[in-house]
Every structure is written in C-alpha cells, then in structure tokens.
Amino acid sequence: MIKIRIRRLRDDALVPRYAHGPLEDAGMDLHAVESVVIEPGERKLVSTGLAIELPPGYEAQLRPRSGHALKYGITLPNSPATIDPGYRGEIKVILQNLGSDVFTVEPGERIAQMIVARYEAVEWEEGDLADSERGEGGFGSSGR
Numbered sequence: 001m002i003k004i005r006i007r008r009l010r011d012d013a014l015v016p017r018y019a020h021g022p023l024e025d026a027g028m029d030l031h032a033v034e035s036v037v038i039e040p041g042e043r044k045l046v047s048t049g050l051a052i053e054l055p056p057g058y059e060a061q062l063r064p065r066s067g068h069a070l071k072y073g074i075t076l077p078n079s080p081a082t083i084d085p086g087y088r089g090e091i092k093v094i095l096q097n098l099g100s101d102v103f104t105v106e107p108g109e110r111i112a113q114m115i116v117a118r119y120e121a122v123e124w125e126e127g128d129l130a131d132s133e134r135g136e137g138g139f140g141s142s143g144r
Contacts (some may be wrong), residue, residue, distance in 0.1 A: 013049030073099025
C-alpha cells in the first residue's frame with residue numbers, strides 16, 4: 001500500500017475512501033463540497049475541496065459512478081480523467097448530464113471514483129517495427 005499526501009482545501013471536504021475496503025474496491029469515492037444543478041445535456045465542474053501530492057510514476061484516474069450513470073445518465077465526459085503527479089491544485093470533476101431530467105449534486109454526495117495507478121515514462125525510439133501476426137489489421141480485423 002502506498003501513502004499519498006492529501007490536503008483539505010475546505011473543512012467540509014471528505015477524504016476519498018473505499019466503500020468496502022481496498023481488498024474489495026479498486027476505486028475510492030470522491031465527494032462534492034458544493035451544490036450544483038446540471039441541466040440535461042449540460043456539463044459542470046464540481047469541486048471536491050481536495051488537493052493531492054502524487055509521487056512520480058503515479059497518476060490518479062477519475063471515473064464515473066455506475067449508479068449515477070444507470071439511474072440518472074450522469075457521466076464524466078473525459079473519462080478516465082487524469083490527475084498528473086505534478087498537479088497540486090484542487091481536484092475538480094467534470095460531470096455531464098446525459099439524462100432527460102435535471103440532476104442536482106449536493107454537498108457530501110459521491111460524484112466519481114478515483115483510482116491511483118502506476119504508469120511508465122516513455123522514451124520514443126524511431127525505426128522499423130517488428131512484424132506481428134496481426135500486422136496492420138485495424139478496426140474489425142478480428143472478424144467480429
């Protein structure tokens with residue numbers, strides 16, 4: 001388990017947590033600290049009141065909550081959103097209402113899932129590519 005420094009930017013901000021613990025959940029719940037009304041088809045930026053300090057080689061991915069997506073059509077249009085290790089500002093979540101009814105986010109409401117993941121830094125090396133069985137077969141190349 002990795003320890004990550006977190007700062008509450010507001011007293012009412014809730015630290016992300018696993019609903020069923022880290023052995024059963026991959027994602028931690030992120031909570032809103034403000035009331036936001038989202039009309040059908042609209043996108044809004046929702047504050048969490050939190051800032052984090054990720055170590056190099058780690059990112060935080062923000063993903064939609066499946067219950068909000070199914071019941072209300074609420075999603076994250078840039079999912080998975082990436083929080084980079086050098087970012088120290090407030091974590092904010094872009095929510096989009098794909099449903100047909102107005103959706104209101106209330107303070108303390110769970111608005112997204114956050115997963116902390118490792119990534120590899122890449123250095124590109126130009127040149128010819130090795131052959132593979134698939135070759136240049138693209139979309140639909142598996143016959144489905």
